[in-house]
Amino acid sequence: MYETYKNLVYRISVIYLGNTFDAEDLVQNVFVSYYKRLPKFESQEHARNWFARVTVNMCINFRKSYWRRFVDKADEIDVPEDMNVERIEILDILSVLPDKSRLIMLLYYYEQYTVGDIAGMMNMSESAIKMQLKRSREKLKEVLGDE
Incomplete structure (x- = not known):
């Protein structure tokens, strides 16, 4: 399972947490949680959704934790060396x-998760996810238009 889902868990963690150090810790925590519970999955998609959901939840909890509020988040996102330009x-x-x-x-x-899957992972309505996507696209068009 680790080899299959480590990249998914890592990518979500890096994007959400903003740095590789915390993301690496979170990847370990997600897989420790998996090995403690050893959930049974009906399909590969079910397993993929479980790992994504647990990762999102752990990222949220990590960011909410009291001691993390005082850590400077000014560092830029570190990207893995094997990522292309x-x-x-x-x-x-x-x-x-x-x-x-x-x-x-x-x-x-x-x-490539569906709006419905993301809504379930983020505890948001589908319409809220669609609105976030719309606003994000508009913001990106605005930023890219300035370059």
């Missing part, structure tokens, strides 16, 4: 979006 540029462009919007864009466009 196009992906780095995309991450750089997405960095203008708020965390939640950036995560929704990642899940929708990069991980």
